[in-house]
Amino acid sequence: MSEIHDLTAVRQAALFRSRELSPVEVTDHYLDRIERLGDAVGAFVTVTPELARRQARDAERRLLSEEPERLPPLLGLCVPVKDLDMVAGVRCTLGSAVFADRVADADEGYVVELRRAGAVLPGKTNTPEFGLSCHTENEVAPPARTPWDTACSAGGSSGGAAAAVAAGLAPLAQGSDGGGSIRIPAAACGLYGIKPTRGRVTTAPLRTDLFGLSVTGPLARTVADAALLLDAITLGDAGDPYPAPPLPRGETFLAHAGRPPARLRLACFASPPLPGVQVHPDVLAAYRDTALLLEKLGHDVTEIEPPFDGSHMRHFATVWAATAAAVPVPAADEHRLQPLTRWLRERGRATPAPDYLEAAAQLRRFARLALTVFAPYDAVLTPTLAVPPVPLGHFTAAADPAEEFARMNAFTPFGNIANITGQPAATLPLHTTADGLPVGVMLTGRIGGEATLLSLSAQLEEARPWLDRRPEIWHR
Template sequence: MADQGLVQATACAIVDKLNSGGVTPLDLLDVLEARIAEVDGKVNALPTLCFDRARAHARELMKKPAGARGLLAGLPIPIKDLTAVAGVLTTQGSPIYKDAIPARSDLLVEHLEENGAVIYAKSNTPEFGAGANTFNEVFGATRNPWDLSRSAAGSSGGAAAALATGTAWLAHGSDMGGSLRNPASFCGVVGMRPSIGRVAHTPVAKIDRNLGVQGPMARNVEDLALLLDAMSGEHPADPLSLPLLPVSFLSAARSGKGPKRVAYSPDLGITPVDPEVAAITRKAAMRFAEAGAIVEEAHPDLRGAHECFHVLRAFDFAISKAALLRDKRDLLKPEVIWNIEEGLKLTVDDLVRAEAQRVAMTARTVEFFKSYDLLLAPATIVAPFPVENRYVAECGGKTFDNYVEWLGIVYAITLVCCPALSLPCGFTATGLPVGLQMVAAPRGETQLLAGAKVLEDILGLRGTTPIDPRPAK
């Protein structure tokens, strides 16, 4: 019988066991299969399993000596259901693709497998990743393991819930408007949006499409850095992709190099925030002083972020999904239809204005980081909300115009090309997790991970996951 105690271990510890021969990839798959059977029915994080494929891959990997199986050494990983895995159902959360089985994996998946990942599941996502609540017509909703009546956020909600319940040690996700950061915040794990090009992927619809990026999720900063190492590197099929850095992200996370000066903002100057969330994140940010850092309240000038993101996101939906609107409109959810139609209404002048706003905001942000090592803010403006709410419609007396506007605190950071992560930083009075968004200058992942690990050590919340799913309070 596989040792279920392994569920509690860190990914770094599991990789050490794999490399020493203390455990095999097949053992880990047995552990996961049993854990999924025990808990996933309550949260619906991993609706598609591919254990036969995983075991076949694991057996091939085990033909190599233990030290020659790549960075991940045979560690199992789930892939978000937006991303193609050869021979595995890949629905994108849409009835249009409810039976789609791609012949070839995304190059991101191929790269992970070359680095020793074993793919055993697809994690749930909203339709086409649209919206920060993970539900769809194919598989239903993913529930928050801390309170099953609450949302796991999204769009990498399945990945976050899997980590929080111990059905994954590491997980892949993607992020356009906070889709790695929001669910990490709601589920008490760590999710990181890397810089543009840090993680190569197969281009779709547009070569230089860069609002969305692929990235890692984990239960702690070191594990996150390990997965980012395994995901990173350039590939000729993705012309934006960046070469590997000379120093690993894991060694950067372990460096102990904390920031000298950090900025905290409860709202980035652009959004209402729930007072309890603001208080919890502020308290956590101020604890950087214990590592000798100066903490000040400041943020870059991000005016224009809402208009800019609305236009550029709509354009992205138009170029990637206009054909679906034309041919399969009856199978699309209302929010996706709205987003595509908004894109099709755009003029060249609209795009010129939005791109100019993005350039100006990014320049101001780069200038801001000449004074500060890190920028801190809430990762989400509210605590986990009821799962039946499609999105947050109101906060602090402000009613939002559409289903994405409540995400301004994360999509503003998307627009200015910065790496950012959500770090668990505390709990509400009712015991729901809150995430602190930590941001570094463009391509500043090493500084970001080092600082995040320093604060993680101070906060002492590492090890709060995995948990068994908890009924509604």
Template sequence: MGDDDLCFLDAVELARMVRAGEVSAREVVGACLGRVARVNDLVNAVVTVDGEGALAAAAAADERLVGGGDVGPLHGLPVAFKDTHLTRGMRTTLGSRVFATWVPDEDELVVARMRAAGAVGFGKTNVPEFGAGSHTFNAVFGATRNPYDLGRSAGGSSGGAAAALAAGLQPLADGSDMGGSLRNPASFCNVVGLRPTPGRVPSYPTANVWNSLTVPGPMGRTVADVALLLSAVAGPDPRCPLSLDTPPAASFRAPLERDTGGLRVAWAPDLGGRVPVDPDVRDVLDRQGAVFEALGWRVEEDCPDLDGADAVFRTLRAQAFLLGLGPLLDEHRELLKESVVRNIEEGRKLTGADLAAATAEHTRILLAAVGFFERYDVLVAPVSQVAPFPVEWEYPRVVDGRAQETYIDWMRSASYVSLLGGPALAVPAGFTAAGLPVGVQIVGPPRAERAVLEAGAAFEAATGWGRRRPAV
């Protein structure tokens, strides 16, 4: 097996091979580092590399296995962590000139759990400045390019992670998602990403332990790989009051294959007319009916009540920017991109009445969704309203003839779903006539990760789109 073949193996299979001694962690890490050296300059997905440290950690992993020591489910798998997630002893820039040389002295909780499960950290993946926006570019490292078309965006904010997966630079990736930051790049790069139920994968450190809008989550090239990573990072933490008790970790990575015939599906190709969708994406969405029929799913076109979602999301997002980044506006305004400045300033304008209204409306949306999911098992909708756009753009200014006023407007298909409180799985669904990836999101009620993963695995098996590799 050549190094490139090794780099594109499913993480589940790769982990099995390492544990069985069929390949060493040093060989796997070395193969990925070699591919990074050959390919990364084209896509700019991995922005910090510690090859020497990774190979030393891989050697230690091999020795532990030979010595009969306990090994975790990610044993020997190489990972470059998202550059907004703190990594002890490794540069973490957050895509910002303010932190261009910062080296934290602690791991983010999701990173610590991946390491504890045996993952070998070898670097960091690119992000927008402070993760702000669904297109990955910043003044420190530049833009990440889509492996399926180097002239196009890889999405964001987990764009470096998604591009690294698609290009075979790593088998698994950590992402995070507020309004689509994990799902959008998965869709743009033809990989899989799960926004979990808030609390399923706790976030720490954080400026707001009560935040239910931003969640860490797993990314991979297959649904089973995502389930594998979820099994390693899910579970409660005493510092995170919203964190969920979880079933035995192995229940997430147990075989996902089951007959999903009869699944009650709400199909919302434009979220009930609430969002415009470009024609090339709509063409791909229109083909999904044949897949649903082949799977035996019982499909009705329907959508949860999302009236008021835009105001709720904008208010909660502005609050999060103020809490997390407010002091930087006073200390380093000249080093912040304009859109980040604007978001912090929007947070400072909020009143108690604004927050109360957003909380009340968010509660109404959540309670309405409870009734909706009594009628349906899952909601299926587009992840993104556009296909990957030119990498030089900050964001799409027009979607299906409708102007988009800000850099977050064009992602309402994802940000509205964030307010429903349940897991949302982005799965490859096909390609436009120009060969650009398009994904759908399979959404469930709170705590329904297993059901969403099983539906995603059935959809994935019926289509096979995720098996198409980029030419890069």
């Protein structure tokens, strides 16, 4: 008989509704796995068993007393929340020792939607300090490791979320992505992860991102599971600065994930948009194999020359540093921050307002150019990362924070393009190295085009299934 964690989220939801599976039993199962295995992969900062069990009992009562068609979509499903975001009454550290004892007094807007959708919240997943790095090594939790090789990093900044799902500690998870932070750890952990269109999920009521780099989205084992979660958290707010184009009335992302796409025009490139970066042979092989698979599936695939000279990275770094500097930290605690955080904050505070505005304007110009080049195509295929998962400590072993930041850029040169343009982008776990480490490939869609991305992703998933590919820790 299959273990509970072998079941997809969509399957669990169906079994809840048919009363063949108990949310209480499932929640206890995941809490047990988190207790036994969570630290081994650095998945959680805070576990909330009392909250989760109370929500599971409430879900079970509803399942026994309400008509199935009236039940919310995530009822009884365990969905951990990244520790950058607030869940009322639960510790929110931002991945920083400075805030190790802070408790949130409100929910993020999408957390309100998770509660409304019936989700069970088992805890807060691990993240680097303030979500600033592409690895998850901080001073509040064990480092996040890919379950495929715990000597290697799970990536970041949604590293704990990816480690949790890949190790079977949750059926799916929420993540956020300001420069690749859903797609990087999903690729390192062999998962499907999708960064939605800018504005698809509200940042209300508490978080402000003037440029709109960061968005909330799902990490999951299957495309359908990701679509299920995206449907539940999709919500605009009247005050959002970047409203996303809505789906037509009555349509859902989950329905599109079960519907094959029409013949699509696809572009592809593997030239890193950062001069001097080399793409690993295993990554190139995965990219080329995916391009051939897309052609076999009937799509038109054209290799293009990307219009990038790398200058956007400099401007992105300016905006990123300003974002780091904007986090309120008591002056007396500044020295407790990690070296990369302090370095970025110093750069941010030293940037005059005109220089910040010029960097933002240059990123807008870059976005216009990129969107113009991508306009003829329904989606663009690239590698997700330049190399397979790297050993834990690869980034922090750098001589100084500037070198650490350079190593981060070289690891994920493709990641921040979609954050700058606002496009949706998904990473697919179609490939592995000879040693069995995951290698992701990325599809970037049109603004508002998540439905097409999910449909195309599901077609690739059907052609090259990955669900039964699991790390050894899965079976413990």
